[in-house]
Amino acid sequence: MTWATPECLLIAALIIPLAAALLIPLFHRWPNLRETVTLIAAVLLCLTVIALLGPVLSGVRPQWSGVEVLPGVAFAFKLEPLGMLFALIASSLWIVNSIYSIGYMRANKEPRQTTYYVCFAIALASTMGVAFAENLFTLFLFYEMLTISTYPLVTHRRDSEAMASGRLYLILLLGTSMVLFLPAIAATYVLAGTIDFAPGGILGGKASGATMVVLLVLYLFGIGKAAVMPFHFWLPAAMVAPTPVSALLHAVAVVKAGVFCVVKVMVMIFGVDALAAAGQSGWLTVVAGTTVIVASVVALKQDNLKRRLAYSTVSQLSYVVLGAAILAPISVVGAAMHIAAHAWCKITLFFAAGSIYTAAHLTEVSQLNGIGRRMPWTMAAFAIGALGMIGVPPTAGFLGKWFMLTGAMQTANWLAVAIMVVSTVLNAGYFLPIVFRAFFRAPPEPTHDAHGGHEVHGEAPWPIVLALTATAIGAVALFFLPQIPLALAQMMIGR
Amino acid sequence: MTAVMPHLPALQIVVPLLGAILAGFLRRGPTAFAVALAVSWLMPFIAGALLWQVLGGGSISYRLGGWQPPYGIEYRVDVFNAFVLMLVSVIGAVTMPYARRSVAFEIDEGRQAWFYCMYLLCLTGLLGITITGDAFNAFVFLEVSALATYVLIAAGRDRRALLASYQYLIMGTIGATFYVIGVGLLWVVTGSLNFVDVSARLAEAATVQPRPVITALAFLTVGVSLKLALFPLHSWLPNAYAYAPSFATTFLAATATKVAVYLLIRLYFSVFGPTLNFQKLPVSELIIGLSIAAMFAASFIAIFQTNLKRMLAYSSVAQIGYITLGIGIANKAGLTGSIVHLANHAVMKAALFLALGAVFYRIGSVKLHDLSGIGPKMPLTMAAFVVAGFGIIGTPGTVGFISKWYLAVGALNEVGWPLVLVIMASSLLAVIYIGRVVEVAWFRDPSPTCIGASDPPLSMLIPLLVLTAATIWFGIDTQWTAGIAGKAAGMLVGGLK
Numbered sequence A: 001m002t003w004a005t006p007e008c009l010l011i012a013a014l015i016i017p018l019a020a021a022l023l024i025p026l027f028h029r030w031p032n033l034r035e036t037v038t039l040i041a042a043v044l045l046c047l048t049v050i051a052l053l054g055p056v057l058s059g060v061r062p063q064w065s066g067v068e069v070l071p072g073v074a075f076a077f078k079l080e081p082l083g084m085l086f087a088l089i090a091s092s093l094w095i096v097n098s099i100y101s102i103g104y105m106r107a108n109k110e111p112r113q114t115t116y117y118v119c120f121a122i123a124l125a126s127t128m129g130v131a132f133a134e135n136l137f138t139l140f141l142f143y144e145m146l147t148i149s150t151y152p153l154v155t156h157r158r159d160s161e162a163m164a165s166g167r168l169y170l171i172l173l174l175g176t177s178m179v180l181f182l183p184a185i186a187a188t189y190v191l192a193g194t195i196d197f198a199p200g201g202i203l204g205g206k207a208s209g210a211t212m213v214v215l216l217v218l219y220l221f222g223i224g225k226a227a228v229m230p231f232h233f234w235l236p237a238a239m240v241a242p243t244p245v246s247a248l249l250h251a252v253a254v255v256k257a258g259v260f261c262v263v264k265v266m267v268m269i270f271g272v273d274a275l276a277a278a279g280q281s282g283w284l285t286v287v288a289g290t291t292v293i294v295a296s297v298v299a300l301k302q303d304n305l306k307r308r309l310a311y312s313t314v315s316q317l318s319y320v321v322l323g324a325a326i327l328a329p330i331s332v333v334g335a336a337m338h339i340a341a342h343a344w345c346k347i348t349l350f351f352a353a354g355s356i357y358t359a360a361h362l363t364e365v366s367q368l369n370g371i372g373r374r375m376p377w378t379m380a381a382f383a384i385g386a387l388g389m390i391g392v393p394p395t396a397g398f399l400g401k402w403f404m405l406t407g408a409m410q411t412a413n414w415l416a417v418a419i420m421v422v423s424t425v426l427n428a429g430y431f432l433p434i435v436f437r438a439f440f441r442a443p444p445e446p447t448h449d450a451h452g453g454h455e456v457h458g459e460a461p462w463p464i465v466l467a468l469t470a471t472a473i474g475a476v477a478l479f480f481l482p483q484i485p486l487a488l489a490q491m492m493i494g495r
Numbered sequence B: 001m002t003a004v005m006p007h008l009p010a011l012q013i014v015v016p017l018l019g020a021i022l023a024g025f026l027r028r029g030p031t032a033f034a035v036a037l038a039v040s041w042l043m044p045f046i047a048g049a050l051l052w053q054v055l056g057g058g059s060i061s062y063r064l065g066g067w068q069p070p071y072g073i074e075y076r077v078d079v080f081n082a083f084v085l086m087l088v089s090v091i092g093a094v095t096m097p098y099a100r101r102s103v104a105f106e107i108d109e110g111r112q113a114w115f116y117c118m119y120l121l122c123l124t125g126l127l128g129i130t131i132t133g134d135a136f137n138a139f140v141f142l143e144v145s146a147l148a149t150y151v152l153i154a155a156g157r158d159r160r161a162l163l164a165s166y167q168y169l170i171m172g173t174i175g176a177t178f179y180v181i182g183v184g185l186l187w188v189v190t191g192s193l194n195f196v197d198v199s200a201r202l203a204e205a206a207t208v209q210p211r212p213v214i215t216a217l218a219f220l221t222v223g224v225s226l227k228l229a230l231f232p233l234h235s236w237l238p239n240a241y242a243y244a245p246s247f248a249t250t251f252l253a254a255t256a257t258k259v260a261v262y263l264l265i266r267l268y269f270s271v272f273g274p275t276l277n278f279q280k281l282p283v284s285e286l287i288i289g290l291s292i293a294a295m296f297a298a299s300f301i302a303i304f305q306t307n308l309k310r311m312l313a314y315s316s317v318a319q320i321g322y323i324t325l326g327i328g329i330a331n332k333a334g335l336t337g338s339i340v341h342l343a344n345h346a347v348m349k350a351a352l353f354l355a356l357g358a359v360f361y362r363i364g365s366v367k368l369h370d371l372s373g374i375g376p377k378m379p380l381t382m383a384a385f386v387v388a389g390f391g392i393i394g395t396p397g398t399v400g401f402i403s404k405w406y407l408a409v410g411a412l413n414e415v416g417w418p419l420v421l422v423i424m425a426s427s428l429l430a431v432i433y434i435g436r437v438v439e440v441a442w443f444r445d446p447s448p449t450c451i452g453a454s455d456p457p458l459s460m461l462i463p464l465l466v467l468t469a470a471t472i473w474f475g476i477d478t479q480w481t482a483g484i485a486g487k488a489a490g491m492l493v494g495g496l497k
Helices: A006-027 A031-057 A081-107 A113-132 A136-154 A160-192 A209-222 A234-240 A243-252 A254-270 A272-277 A281-301 A305-325 A329-360 A376-390 A396-410 A414-440 A462-480 A483-492 B005-026 B029-056 B079-106 B109-131 B135-154 B160-190 B195-208 B210-228 B236-243 B246-272 B283-303 B308-329 B332-363 B379-393 B399-414 B417-443 B458-476 B482-494
Strands: A063-070 A073-078 B060-063 B074-077
Touching: A006 A031, A006 A063, A006 A073, A006 A113, A031 A081, A031 A113, A031 A483, A063 B399, A063 B458, A073 A113, A073 A136, A081 A113, A081 A243, A081 A254, A081 A329, A081 A462, A081 A483, A113 A136, A113 A243, A113 A254, A136 A160, A136 A243, A136 A254, A160 A209, A160 A234, A160 B399, A160 B417, A209 A254, A209 A272, A209 A281, A234 A243, A234 A305, A243 A254, A243 A305, A243 A329, A254 A272, A254 A305, A254 A329, A281 A305, A281 A414, A305 A329, A305 A396, A305 A414, A329 A376, A329 A396, A329 A462, A329 A483, A376 A396, A376 A414, A376 A462, A396 A414, A396 A462, B005 B029, B005 B060, B005 B074, B005 B109, B029 B060, B029 B074, B029 B079, B029 B109, B029 B482, B074 B079, B074 B109, B074 B195, B079 B109, B079 B246, B079 B332, B079 B458, B079 B482, B109 B135, B109 B246, B135 B160, B135 B246, B160 B195, B160 B210, B160 B236, B195 B210, B195 B246, B210 B246, B236 B246, B236 B308, B246 B308, B246 B332, B246 B482, B283 B308, B283 B417, B308 B332, B308 B399, B308 B417, B332 B379, B332 B399, B332 B458, B332 B482, B379 B399, B379 B417, B379 B458, B399 B417, B399 B458
Parallel strands: none
Antiparallel strands: A063 A073, B060 B074
16 A cells, blocks of 8 residues: 555545546437436545545645646645545545436436536536645636636526526636636735735735735725625526536535635634734624524525525524634634535535425425425425524534634624624524425415426435435534534644 | 757757758758657757756856857847747747647648658747847848748748748848848947857947947848837738738747837947937837737737738737837836736737637638637637637736736836837727727628538647736736846846947
8 A cells, every 4th residue: 555645645635536537428328328327427536535634633734736837836736624524525525426326317318417517526626636736826727717717607508598597607717717806926926925825824914914914904894705894796696507506616616726825825824813903803703694594684684595595604604704704723623624514505405495496496495385295305404504594503603603602702892793693683683584394384385386386296206215314314424523624624624 | 958058048949940951951840840749859858957057146158069158159048038939939839839730720631741841940049049148140140030930931822922031031131131241330339249258348339339239230220120020110010910920920920020129229329328428319208109009009900800811910910019109118117018928918818819710720810800719619719719719808817917007117118108008008999909800700691602611620720828827827927927038128228338
């Protein structure tokens, strides 16, 4: 096993999804073989990432450096704890998402499935690149690659609505990254002389308070994937995509890459201590808190299930930003935990929404009366996901919120405490009615109109049910077994 | 070998010049093509040897006809023009195999030999402007390349090209006239035409007669800016590029404006720079202002073009804005951005025009709506278009990003925040005009015109793919592009007052 050095595994984790992307088109004519490639790659990737976990937990930081692209900036990777956590989430969810995709894409007879699986694999390779990047250049490269590789997925339907949403998706994500994120990187380079991530940050003592504010604003809004208002429009618009793509955007890769970048920049570019010393917590709390509350209120009013989930994501992402913005070490740990928790809970919710669409062709919340009786597995999983998002124990969502609250109390950031309390109430307000409808309202009388709107249906195909049950179990398991993410999150801040 | 080495600077010019005459005499298209191919493939070796020598140390001075400078004509090679020589030669060598089928398809049989003859003359002119150390000799080569270019543009069957060529002839002549007036004024005040000599005498002349020196600077700026299509002196370019034969467009877009930019940088930094303080003249502000206008206005116009060659032509005007912006910033990072973008833009814009040429070869049109759904029909061609398009946008991992990075760092050091945001905002317009084509080509149902289309023959496909690969390669491994550009910029900025 001498070949399996952490460095080799690191490179393997980048190459496996890329190799899958090259192999998948070769099996275009044989869908079963094609999906086997995806599944094998997903399992291999997950195993590779898990094999890296041991070394990382024992303090090894595998790294690999390529050519020097810009003076002092190489194309380079280095695995640190937060990246490890993100890679773990993304690679494990790729497996369930692939199983779900097979069920969903076949049941709905979606066209262009080869393109779909290829883009999916490239998106995963980009995600690994984002997670492993040693410096802002490498991070930015894979960040843009992720945007571009998910564009064909968002526009999967190719009709005018999908294309319009795709345009918005591309313009907002590329636009924010090029106009705000990249200048911030260049400015960091000019100020600090480097853009390598370092524990404790690289800007401490190099930038004045005002410069820091400008830079933070550029980073916070420039990382459009974190969907901080007002740059969140792309996320609800991208809902036209097939449900597994929504799961990719909301749980596996895209928005997770966004908040991952925000947390990483705050911790390893600015440094939590430097930011706290410069007194930046206040306005950051306001910016993140506004998004948390406003997005929740908007979510309350959405009748379309996927749109409601989308606004819920916008709100939950800013939770992560808020956790980092409190600038207490424990709340940053909470932010990292919440990335994991949100991933498992939100993917469950999206899987459930897709399951309902596949089995019953229903998309609106108001149509879901009594659906829990026909689709007990789906709606039970949905309930678990919803409880997780509200933060009720014993689900994963509780832990992150708990750490963030503790941090907010420690730093006497009462505004943050209030935001979290109010938003929890709002979360309950937009999730619990769905669960209530599904289980306790009587199903509508069967109608016999031309469309046969409410024909008798049962659960969705088994791969879909299998996937969403697995993620629901994961969402609960994360509560009882939080050691790994917790250990990684604590290593990130160096305690 | 040792007998040839000292004469490489002369051979760089003499070989294509003789080749042009030979191609003209041969009269038959295929044989003329063979001559053009042989010459084009020889050029990078000569340019490479020169680059190798100057990277080893110092500059090369070659006395043409053995006459001592400043009385005779001197060819002077340093890191900067060796880099440009290499660029022009390599573009010629890589794209030349593409010409055979493309030219046979687009140009009448009787004119094909003349086309190759003119291509070689144009190459001679461009290499000549780059290599010479003499202001008047540069004017001669400017005219050689320009006259050949007028013919190249008008050589196809599209009759609109005649008007475009005529328009360029008028504008080009005005530009050349302005240039020669500027050179004349310099000669009056310094008594010399040799760049190095003029530069050395200018300090004294400027104290005695400052006004003619400033006037010369103004005439030279306008004259060369016309040639390099600096906004708003770009009006000749879109039509010329849109209606010229595909190969001519590709070659000119990749090299002609670049060489004019070279001349401007040479005049500013090597001739006037050591004497005049650019910060005190409005040159810097003027160039930055016009560059920003080019980046926005031309990109914006590009969004609305339905003829894709025209769209790319406007994109070129915008990209030239990036190049001149770095001249205006005038520090090492900014100028590195400019010089490296000469090469980077040449590579990716050539790839884009070659892709469109391949489309034209297959379906006989480059109108946007005719390209509907052509992506899956010509997968390699249109994939190359997408990758090169990413380069224009400036996505990281492509050459476009490298240029933008240096410009941004240069701007941060010199001018400040707002300019950086402006640079980045303008590339957002590129997302729109490139994205529009990608969307139509890849995400729409096939139009009737492209039902039977397929990727072009290998002789056309390989040059396209090589340039596309270079778009990625030099976006990651930058030692041969940004590395050399950085050396050149350091040398040029080091000489400034």
